[in-house]
Amino acid sequence: MAKHFTLLSLLALTCCNIAFAFETKPLQDFCVADPNSSARVNGLVCKNPMLAQANDFSFSGLHVAGNTSNPFGSRVTPVTVAQLPGLNTLGISMARIDYAPWGINPPHTHPRASEILTVLEGPLLVGFVTSNPENRLITKVLQKGDVFVFPVGLIHFQRNVGYGNAVAIAALSSQTPGVITIANAVFGSNAPIASEVLAKAFQVDKNIVDQLQSKF
Numbered sequence: 001m002a003k004h005f006t007l008l009s010l011l012a013l014t015c016c017n018i019a020f021a022f023e024t025k026p027l028q029d030f031c032v033a034d035p036n037s038s039a040r041v042n043g044l045v046c047k048n049p050m051l052a053q054a055n056d057f058s059f060s061g062l063h064v065a066g067n068t069s070n071p072f073g074s075r076v077t078p079v080t081v082a083q084l085p086g087l088n089t090l091g092i093s094m095a096r097i098d099y100a101p102w103g104i105n106p107p108h109t110h111p112r113a114s115e116i117l118t119v120l121e122g123p124l125l126v127g128f129v130t131s132n133p134e135n136r137l138i139t140k141v142l143q144k145g146d147v148f149v150f151p152v153g154l155i156h157f158q159r160n161v162g163y164g165n166a167v168a169i170a171a172l173s174s175q176t177p178g179v180i181t182i183a184n185a186v187f188g189s190n191a192p193i194a195s196e197v198l199a200k201a202f203q204v205d206k207n208i209v210d211q212l213q214s215k216f
């Protein structure tokens with residue numbers, strides 16, 4: 001009986017320690033990021049709530065089209081906690097994405113967020129690839145007003161498949177979703193991954209890897 005009790009107590013303790021150590025929801029009304037604090041926490045330190053102003057919860061300029069004059073023909077304008085300190089601890093952020101005709105937002109993944117995208121001007125070809133071993137491509141052409149979701153962590157992309165400019169607004173389930181652009185991460189890492197590794201991984205000649213590494 002005594003032994004049984006001890007085991008239960010241990011279980012209860014373990015459970016409660018976990019509950020105290022991890023809380024997925026904010027523990028106060030808000031926690032406007034204080035960019036000046038040198039303290040390291042999972043997120044950013046809160047500034048004194050009495051000093052919070054409306055501007056801490058606001059961002060202006062998402063009506064302005066991004067400059068798409070670049071090799072990809074697209075531009076992401078992010079609104080994460082870096083641009084909007086009031087997002088700190090709230091687990092959300094957003095972005096405007098502009099696409100020149102036939103421009104692409106190249107294959108990338110957000111390690112910390114799912115993404116829900118609304119097309120303001122299309123048409124936009126979108127897709128994501130499921131994890132190994134299926135690696136199934138799930139893809140669709142979206143029109144103005146259509147909404148599409150990219151599940152957390154999966155590689156996805158968009159392409160403007162029209163003759164005019166396209167625009168989308170994306171919402172993400174993290175204040176800092178993070179971006180890993182596949183080509184940049186693999187071929188443009190700092191320092192570079194040994195070309196022998198990439199040549200074997202991609203089953204191509206080392207020259208092709210050298211060429212790709214010189215571009216990213």
Ligand SMILES: *[C@@H]1O[C@H](CO)[C@@H](O)[C@H](O)[C@H]1NC(C)=O
Pocket residue numbers: 033034035036047
């Ligand atoms: C951070 O420091 C700068 C410069 O001292 C100051 O202007 C700004 O108000 C500070 N920000 C916060 C949130 O305390």
Ligand SMILES: *[C@@H]1O[C@H](CO)[C@@H](O)[C@H](O)[C@H]1NC(C)=O
Pocket residue numbers: 067068069070
């Ligand atoms: C857009 O970016 C290109 C390339 O960086 C630059 O030459 C051009 O001046 C920019 N256009 C505007 C309107 O800022």
